[in-house]
Amino acid sequence: MTREDEMGDTMLNFYGGDDRVYNQSFFKQFPKDTARGYASEVTIVVKDIDELYQEVSEKLKKYIVREIAEKKDHGHVWRDFRMVDPFGFYLRFTEILDWGQK
């Protein structure tokens, strides 16, 4: 995941399906069973959330941690659902909504 700004580019690296994180200079200080990505949420905006949810429900049901639901906040109404990837990273899939993105 990258971001461009005046200073330069930003890239986000997730340590996934191997043991490298256990030997990484900073992360090796933590227990191996630490929840990956604790306190960070990847929000993915999708065009047709019903279609995606239908497909995910059929093929990846065990990774769904919250079913699709209507949400309300600050006068907005939208639907989203939540998943956890195989490594424990937390993902939110949501309908498009103007929440300050480009």
Added chain:
Amino acid sequence: MTREDEMGDTMLNFYGGDDRVYNQSFFKQFPKDTARGYASEVTIVVKDIDELYQEVSEKLKKYIVREIAEKKDHGHVWRDFRMVDPFGFYLRFTEILDWGQK
């Protein structure tokens, strides 16, 4: 942090300086002292790493977790240093290098 692709926009949310993460539907299952952002690394490319490191060393020294050092990998040579933000998220500042970014 946002990313655009054919499916839509992606945004990354970090839970920072308050207690919301302790009550969040997914993250509340973990101990409050879980390392934030475990196994995820934000890599920030900067134009003048010596200037930034000098400033950081003077003003934010306690957040530096690895001093500036020359790195070599796959035929590339570059310098970087590492910090942890006040909430525990891990940051890598590096010289520009072609590592596949846009």
